Every structure is written in structure tokens, then in C-alpha cells.
Amino acid sequence: MSWRRVLRRASWDRERLEEIDSYLAIETDENIARGMSDSEARASARRKLGNSTLIREEIYRMNTIAIVETLGRDVRHVLRMLRHNPTFAVVALLTLAIGIGGNTAVFSVVNSVLLKPLPYPKAEELVAVAHTAPGFSGLSSIYGDLRLSASMFVTYSEHNRAFQALGVWSTATMSVTGLAEPEQIRAVLVSDGILRALDVPPIMGRWLSQADHTPGSPATVMLSYGYWQRRFGADRSVVGRKITVDSRLREIVGVMPQAFRVVNTDSDLFVPLSFERSRLILPGFSYQSIARLKPGVTIAKAEADIARLVPVWMNSWPMLGGIDPRVYERARIAPAIRPLKKEVVGNAADILWVLMGTIGIVMVIAAANVANLMLVRTEARQQELAVRAALGAGWGRLVRELLLESLVLGVIGGALGLGLAHAGLRFLVAAGPGRLPRLNEIALDGWALGFTVAVSLLSGLMCGLIPAFKYAGPSISMALRSAGRALSHSRDRHRARNVLVVAQVALALVLLVSAGLMIRTFQALAKVDAGFTEANQLQVMRISIPGLLVREPERVARMQNEIVDKVAAIPGVSSVAFTSGMPMEGFATNWDAITVEGKTCTEAEIPPMRVFKSISPRLFQTAGTRLIAGRDFNWTDLYGRRPVVMISENLARELWSSPSAAIGRRIATCLPKAPLREVIGVVQDVHDNGVHEPSPAIVYWPSFGESSYIPGEVDVARTVTFAIRSHLAGSDGFLQQLNQAVWSVNASLPVASVRTMQDVYDQSQSRTSFTLVMLGIAGTVALVLGVIGLYGVISYVVSQRRREIGIRLALGAQHGELERMFVRYGLSLAGIGVAIGLAAAAGLTRLMSSLLFGISPLDPLTYVAVPVVLVAAAVLASYLPARRAALVDPVDALKAE
């Protein structure tokens, strides 16, 4: 039987009809010829033919596929039923669509971010190489683990046996001049081996070759696809041209494809790193590393290989300035190799799984609600079903019909959900946490579609199975009797619905507790004094003065000073300063150890690492950071190269137990001849890595002055963030004025990362606020659905027990008493749900402890407040139908049947 025939049967039927007509005509003609009368002839012809409809039906059936036919009929029947019941259909479909849509959207994200392999060939072979260094106290508080130094890279890449290719990389902001306006761009600095490890061919030109990474060879660069499009209008003759990067002329040798990124980093240029062997030393652990494992080599084997190379490295290179290199033995450096995917995804996995769990719970609640609706409908049709069963409709047929109804709902809901998911995904990507990895790869793909279909069918099945087995079951004859007026309703009939409501309440509680915990986290974070004030009136922008543009450090300082003066002259600006990095900006910070006067670093252990910042005068005043003791830098300190320094309060307390005691003490970096500097001021602690992270100990060096490492040399911070306090911060006109002010000092200075501190702050909080919003939405939806479910059950029970209520009232029951009876019923359901939900929440919220701040996953306030809210909602949901019950007129109720 072919589909073609099924589809053509209608036209065939028409043709057959014509043929039969033609038979009748011919036969009639002949009969007339035999001498019959006109009508007699026609009747006789018909007799001879037989039943023409039967004939057509037989032929029609010949061309049908039985199952498809009945299924089609049943589906049409279901659709008709749904059309007749628009309220039910709309409510059920919307509920399912929201549930399925949300799930599809979040699944797409989870799938794109966590499940799909990275967009490199054979991505499973790629690993990130780093180290743990438990003996290196202080270091882990800044980066988590020890990265590679340049000398490590050379040793590892020359002696390893585990990798096909190994390279190191880091990011930098560089300025490109000579194209249009001077522009600050994001560059990825790559060593030899990175491109080979990632193995993505360029769309044009060639990779950076080994020669490009050799010191002294002609300078080269590769473009990213985006930069090529943006700056060169996708000009295909771009390879071979030269551009000026940080005042150095570089030849463009190739363009990478659109989707190519080094791990997570969007970049404009790929700039080769070259290391001069004779100048390499042991430290400088600032490079991230990517390697491609040889086939068959496991991570454990690779770690063993690198562990073998750590001592080789230690013996191969000199230490900085004569410090005993054996300090690294005490640091207990050991390799920590992870799949690159883990490095890319990072802690986004936590938040995404919490989100997936949340949205999954919403789906279950939605399905439970629809199941409840279906139960009501089926119960109303119970007698019809019973009669049909009694007339011989098979059990299977009734189940099939009920299941089909819910499946149709599921499928339509799924289709609507897909539309919602599409919209929701845009919202997610737009509102998503600022640094959600692989954001550009998120899409509704085949997997997501498959997931949607599966969820639709599953939820359809789930909603349908409960009523199907409850009412189409073999005991259907019971229904005929119990639906009559002789018997009162057995409590047993409500069991399924009660269970559903209890489950809904419990799940809603879990979500609300999670949302409550996030709200409390947010509150706790908002209370934290970040170390700066009125962030929305604090404009920041980043300016770099490369050495090839201005060589002498003092001229750099003068130029920065001039920018400060010009910007301060803009009307509405109250204060201007600059620093090597504002808090939470996320630019790579410097850090190193310091020592106090009278001690040296080589004794005993290496002192802890401190964050180093280089700042201008008035920074703290501009940012709103409180000065605890002493005084701020002034320009005379800077230009006079005075040996002064400022420190954070926690560092002062750690070293000298009080801020005021720190004033006048002297500190230095850990080099033997490093000049001592006097502490002239102590400032409030700043949450440099975001409010949810503890404040690090910070040493503030003047942005210009004698080098803190080598006596007699002069040092200047060339790349700094300017902070501008003004009520105009963020407005377009103000930004124009800022650019003008900077360019009036030097027209080839690009201005980058222009934003307000509020943006910076919000971005550092985005993970928390995103989770809060999502959990808030999910919790609200869950609460509403749960309350609707409860309301539905109570009102249904009330309507079923009208007769009983009537009798009670007739016998003198008080209205209040009746109301209380139903409210008690609702409360007992809610109570059980709350109890189960509390237990579940206590277990589940532990999973989100990494997202919490300042509160325990068992925060008492949340665990008290949420059940109170839920129970209050439950009282309301049961009181409304209960009041209706009490208003029943006994006469009406008894007459009604």
C-alpha cells in the first residue's frame, strides 16, 4: 500500500462515481430499448448495479492504511473536543507551552555550552596545562592555580613526550594606529604551538610560522574574521599589507575564520609571542597554556610527563636577581592538566545546571497541573466512558483516546513552546551572565529540537496516563454505580489529584526557597562596601601610551598628568585620577611578595603574594575609597620620585596590627637590592575581584617613580584606567568631551573600555543577578501554578460535594464551620507539600551553595518566610471555593440532581 494511493483516493472516488453513472446510463438505455418505461428502466438498472455507495466504500477502503486512518480520525475527534472546550484547551496549552518552551531554551544553552564539543577538530584531545603549588601561599588566592612561565613553556615544549603540540598564550590590549582613528584593540598573544594545537586552518593566507615566533624575524600578525570585516571591509588583498600595532609595523600573514577564538577570548588580532632564550628566567607565571594530547595519551600520563619535567625546568634557567631557585622546591609545584572544555566552561556549569534543574521542576509542575485539568475533564466524562465501555468499547480503545488527547496537547504545546524558546533564547543570551562562555555558539539545533519532541511526548504521556488508568481501567462498571445519586463519593477518588497537588506545592517550595536564598544573597552583596561610592557617577576609560610612541617614562607621566588636567577642566567633573586597574575591571593585575624593613625574603618561606597597583594622586578621593590613616600621594611625590607607598587596611593590620602603626614603616619587594619605601597612607579594603570575593591585600605604588625592583631605574604605568567623578557620567555628550580632551593632548591615543563603574559592578554581579532573575521567574510561575492546582482541587471537591453540603446545611451546619472544613482540607494538602518540600529543599539547595554569598544554604529566614508565604497562598486558594460552598442554597443543591 503506497501513500500515493492514499492521497489519490479522493480523485479516484470521483472517477468511480462517474463510471457508475455511465454504467447506469447505458443500462437504462438498454432497458428502454427492451421496452421498459423510463423510470422502470432506471430502477432496474440500479437493481442490477447493486448498492453504489457500498461499492465506493469498498474501493475507498482498498486504498487506506488502517492505523493511520483511525489515528487521523481520533486526532480530528480530539481537536474537535478541544475546540468545544476553549478554556481548558488554552489553559492547558499555555501551561505546557511555557514549560516546554523554557526547557527547550535552557536545554539549548546547556547543550551548546556544556555538552557540545569545542569548535576545534578532535577537540577531545585538547587540554589546558597549569600547576598547583600548595607551598606557594598567597598565590592561589589570586589566580587559583599557577600558570606557566615562558621558561616552562620552552622546557615543556622541547622535552615533553605527551603532546602533539603545546603553546602558551595571553591577552593584551594594543593600539592600532594609521588606519582611521587610533583604536585600542584586543589582541591574543600566541606562542608557537597554539595554532597547531587548535588546528583550525586560516581562511586566507597562512598561520604564524615558527619563524614568526623567532626573535629578530620580521614582525607579523594575523587578523580575526571580525576585525578583517570591520576594518578592512573583507578586502581579499589584505594579506601582505602592513599595519602599525603598538607603534610597530607588522605584516598581515593571514585571516582566521569567523568562529575561531582562542578558548573564550574574542580578539581582533593574533600577535606572535617570541621568547629570547638568553633572557629567560624561571618566574613570570603569567601564561595560559593549550596542548593537544598525542593519540592514546591520557591526562594522567600527561601529568606524569610534566611532573618529570618540573625539576628539569628548575635546573635549566636562572632565577631573578640571585634568589635561591630552590624556593620553588618548597612551593611543591605539580602539574594540573584539565580538558580544555572544562577551562572554557569554568564555573558556568554550576549556574547552568541549577537553571536546568529549576526549569525542569517548573516543567513537572506544569505537567502536574495539566494532568489535574485532564483528571477533572475525564471525571466529568466518567459516565460517558462507562456507558461506552458497557456498550463494548474496548479498554484499549478508551485508553488510547485519553492518551491521544494528552499527546495532542503535548505536541501542540511543544510547537508553541518552540516559538517561546526561540524568543526566550534571545532573552537568555541578552540577559545572560556577562561572561557566559561560548555565548556565540548558542542556537536551537537538531539536539534541541529532538529534546523538545521528547519532552512534548513525555509530558503528554504523563498528563494522559493518570486519568487513563484511573478512569478507563477494568473497574469501570464501578463508575456507573457511584456516579448515580445512591452512593456518596468515596474519598479515594481524589487521591490522584491530592498527590498531584502535594507534589506541586512541594516543588514550588523548593523553587521559592532557592529564589529566596538568591534574594538574601543579593541583599548580602548589596550591603558589602565595595570600596568605592556612587558607582553610577564614576566614569572609567582606559588609555595606553606605548613605548614606541613616548619613550621616556617621565614624559608618559607628564602626558597622563596633562590628560587629568584637561579632563578636570570639563564642566561637571569634580575629580579625576588614574590607576593600573579599577576594582572588578578584570584586567590582569600584578602581584608579588613584599617584605618589611629588617627582613629578607629568602629566609624561611616565601612571603604571601600581594596585589600591586600603580595609582595617581587623588584616586581614592575620586573613587570614594576612605583614607584610614596617613595621607594620599601628590604630584610632588611622583615627580620627585620619593620612596613612598600606600597599603590597604587589611595588609596594615596583618603586618603591624593597626593602620596607624603602619605609617612611617618601610617595605620593599623581594629583590636583594630593592629600595625601601615608606608607608605614607592606609586606605579602606577594596573588593578588587568582585563583592563576593574577599578583599585582597593591596600595595599601591605611585604610577611614576623609582622602580620598586631595581635601584636607580625609573618606572611608569603605561596602561591605566582613568576614573572621572561627574554627575554627567555615561551621557553621550560627556563621552564626546572626554575624547576631545584626550585627543587634544595626543591625537593618536585610543580610548577604550569606556563605561561607568556601575556597569563594571553590575557585570561582576551578573552571575548572581542572572540566577536571581531566573529563579525568581521560575519560583513565581511555580507558586502560581501550585496555587491554581490547589484552588482547582478544592473547588472541584466543593462542586462534587454540593449535595452533601446541602444536606449538612439543611440539618443546621453553620456556614463558618463548613468554610473551615474546606480550608482545613486545603491546608492539610499544602502542609504535607510544605513538609516534603522543606526536606527536599534542604537537600537540593546544597547544590547551589557555590552561588550563594554570606548566607548558609539553610538560611533560617528563608526557610521560615517561604513556607509562610506558601501557606498564606494556600489559605487564600482554599478559602475562595470554601466560601462558595458555604453559600450553597440547600434547596437548590438537593433539587439539582
Add this chain to the structure above:
Amino acid sequence: MLVLQTLVLGPAHGHTIAHAIERGSEDVLQIEHGSLYPALHRLENRGWIASFWGTSENNRKAKYYRLTPVGRKQLLAQTTRWEQLVRAIGRILKPAVE
């Protein structure tokens, strides 16, 4: 098979076929002429006969059927099988004659 046999002589329309069968069987096979049409449809689906619209002897529009080469082969095969069957039944029913 009877239909196919009728069509050996040339194309015919439904009415002719019905009467031909009735007459050919000397009115032993009295069938409702209507039941012929499902049979024709089935044969057409199998590709044994083909159809076209034509005009009948008394100028009426009628659908004509003709035997296809496949149908001809089928007729031959089936006739052979039928005759074998008839002979076999015959031998069983009248064994004593021999």
C-alpha cells in the same frame, strides 16, 4: 480471471464486461454488476489492466479497460493453474471412471 478473459478480445467498458461475463457463463454466474467495479479497481492497481475514457456504442461517455502485457501474462499463468486445479478436482471426484 473472468474479467481478464473478457478483455482478451479487446478493450471494453464496465457495462460490456458485466454483461459479457453474465452471458459467457450462460447466466450461471448471476452477479450484482456493481461488485465488478471493486474488482476492476484492484486489477488496475496491480497493473494488470489499464483504463481510458472513451465513448460507448450509443454515444455515452464510458471508461474503457484493456489488458496490459503484464495482465496477459497473469491470465495465461492463472488459466494454466486453474485448469490444473480443475483436472485435479476432476480426478478426485471421478476416480472410478478409469
